[in-house]
Amino acid sequence: MTPKTAHQKAAILTEALPYIQRFHGKTIVIKYGGNAMTEEHLKTRFARDVVLMKLVGMNPVVVHGGGPQIGATLARMGVSTEFVQGMRVTDQETMQVVEMVLGGLVNKEIVNLINQAGGCAVGLTGKDGGLIQARKLLVRNAASESPDDLLDVGLVGEVERVNPALLQILERQDIIPVIAPIGVGPDGQTYNINADLVAGKLAETLHAEKFILMTNVAGVLDKSGELLTGLTPGRVQDLIADGTIYGGMLPKLACCLSAVSNGVKTAHIIDGRVEHALLLEIFTDEGVGTLISGE
């Protein structure tokens, strides 16, 4: 990269001003996917971006995944694992590993990185402060014509209700919450929940200004692999119907559509493999990745 002149540096900084003004005091929910968390330098930069957001007056709320990290631990233990419709089949033993890896290793690593970058982060699972009330999720049987043909995938949950009381206390103290996607049922049962679902519901409950999903693709791509920079709900439905959007992108878009129809201003799917992707999305005119807005 060629060195920037003083004028260019000043231009970059002033470009950020309207975004700092617009998002001051606003909540931004960031889903940090396990696939976007692979390289050390990317994780460090992510943590710095979150701290910068907080210091200029935004209220970042981080929800992390950790699918690949859970998979690696299960493999080391010699435990096999499978997914049905993007959900990990979760028996009692797998649930224990999921809770250890997400609530322990992954959560504390992100908390530590944010604190090292000068922020003050606190790690939570959905059990802390009754944050995520969950119920058992049954998954549609893709092999069946009937929408009522549902499969039991074990201790997999969906979000019944978010209790934001604890998050409000943390916000008042300028503490950045880092949330692992584990929920608890009314009977105390622990549930493994897809991190996109948790992040989307949190964005809705907190009336977030932005919901940002960081993954390992440039954004939503068309059939020829070109990035689609802006999508409306109608266009998303068309792309699902013609098979352009499939697999892991389906739950992401379902969460984004739900979020923008339930009060979240905009949802974004961005490339976590790009250095400072978060900063570029929030503070620059171009943004990055795919923006999903209401109709």
Ligand SMILES: Nc1ncnc2c1ncn2[C@@H]1O[C@H](COP(=O)(O)OP(=O)(O)O)[C@@H](O)[C@H]1O
């Ligand atoms: N139209 C599309 N554009 C981009 N990715 C897509 C599309 N349709 C399906 N995908 C798939 O969705 C994946 C992202 O989902 P997933 O792997 O579940 O991400 P994460 O682990 O970050 O939650 C991409 O790697 C890609 O394989």
Ligand SMILES: CC(=O)N[C@@H](CCC(=O)OP(=O)(O)O)C(=O)O
């Ligand atoms: C039910 C279910 O599948 N839960 C996920 C939770 C982690 C997750 O969602 O992580 P990523 O965002 O990195 O994919 C799992 O066990 O892998």
